[in-house]
Amino acid sequence: MNGHPIQSGSDSKAASALPSTAAPPFNKAFADTVLRTSDGVDFHVWRGVLIEASPVLSDMFALGGESSTTSKPEAESSISSACHATTGAATVIPFPELSTVLDPLLRTCYPPPHPTFPSLDSLKPVLAAAHKYQMEGVQELLTKELLQHARTAPLRVYVVAVRFDMQHAAEVAARHFLGLKVADDYVPELEDLSAGSYHRLLAYRKRCTQTLADMISSRLSWLPERQPLWQFLACRCSREEFTVTLQGSADVQYNVAVWFWQHYRRIGVLLAERPCRAALDDPKLNDRAVMEGSECGSCRARVHDDLHAFTAYLLEEIDRRLAAIPLPTA
Numbered sequence: 001m002n003g004h005p006i007q008s009g010s011d012s013k014a015a016s017a018l019p020s021t022a023a024p025p026f027n028k029a030f031a032d033t034v035l036r037t038s039d040g041v042d043f044h045v046w047r048g049v050l051i052e053a054s055p056v057l058s059d060m061f062a063l064g065g066e067s068s069t070t071s072k073p074e075a076e077s078s079i080s081s082a083c084h085a086t087t088g089a090a091t092v093i094p095f096p097e098l099s100t101v102l103d104p105l106l107r108t109c110y111p112p113p114h115p116t117f118p119s120l121d122s123l124k125p126v127l128a129a130a131h132k133y134q135m136e137g138v139q140e141l142l143t144k145e146l147l148q149h150a151r152t153a154p155l156r157v158y159v160v161a162v163r164f165d166m167q168h169a170a171e172v173a174a175r176h177f178l179g180l181k182v183a184d185d186y187v188p189e190l191e192d193l194s195a196g197s198y199h200r201l202l203a204y205r206k207r208c209t210q211t212l213a214d215m216i217s218s219r220l221s222w223l224p225e226r227q228p229l230w231q232f233l234a235c236r237c238s239r240e241e242f243t244v245t246l247q248g249s250a251d252v253q254y255n256v257a258v259w260f261w262q263h264y265r266r267i268g269v270l271l272a273e274r275p276c277r278a279a280l281d282d283p284k285l286n287d288r289a290v291m292e293g294s295e296c297g298s299c300r301a302r303v304h305d306d307l308h309a310f311t312a313y314l315l316e317e318i319d320r321r322l323a324a325i326p327l328p329t330a
């Protein structure tokens with residue numbers, strides 16, 4: 001998180017028991033409300049902002065929940081001059097979160113710049129608080145922060161998103177979960193996920209794996225015709241013995257160049273391991289096929305362009321088939 005919640009402080013033992021004042025912009029003595037965190041930091045805030053941001057806080061204010069926590073004159077009068085802001089007319093409300101959580105939570109409600117988070121661990125308690133106080137606008141803004149970790153830690157992000165009812169983030173994380181080589185690795189966040197939710201996530205991945213295995217085993221029935229014909233079907237270099245058909249022309253059968261079929265089988269292995277388009281990201285995959293295809297004098301001139309076009313169709317087909325699979329429900 002950027003910024004530090006505590007602006008003032010004292011190194012005396014006496015002052016350590018007294019509230020300190022939060023960093024700007026939460027140090028304005030003329031603000032109408034003070035939130036005092038569990039670690040004793042006073043945040044001077046505008047009640048109207050909190051009412052707009054959180055129905056929970058709005059209800060609390062409406063019910064006069066803060067009446068019993070009104071500023072204690074004795075304590076306020078004894079605090080250091082650095083904390084003098086709390087001695088105004090503002091109501092002091094104990095807030096059961098740490099200042100390290102309240103600071104970014106409030107900054108996300110206030111006008112930009114909004115806080116950034118260096119790690120998922122630093123983001124989680126703020127998401128928990130946003131969920132607790134039903135701050136939907138904050139959750140929406142923090143979704144972007146959460147999704148920054150979706151590619152590198154999809155399972156962790158999935159659990160956090162499910163736990164805090166962040167549907168869009170959960171869906172994105174579930175798709176990135178397909179990119180993991182090992183699906184059942186342990187992450188600490190799993191302790192917060194129900195067995196049923198975890199089962200549904202694994203079942204989703206299993207279904208994606210099966211769907212792409214079906215696509216591979218259907219040979220090229222999903223690939224459209226092309227003029228001139230795909231070189232790996234047209235060339236008379238060494239052929240696989242079986243035949244394939246193309247989309248829309250099941251009555252025409254082709255034998256496939258061996259070099260291409262080896263490439264296709266490698267794709268099948270990669271998709272079985274990681275059922276998503278990211279599995280095919282490695283440029284060495286096509287480079288190898290180009291190299292092998294170039295050993296045929298006839299294929300050489302077209303192997304690069306044909307593979308490029310084939311890959312585009314393949315990725316489109318992967319996306320189409322995966323999009324038809326319902327995402328797991330929490």
Ligand SMILES: [Zn+2]
Binds near residue numbers: 235237298299
């Ligand atoms: Zn050839």
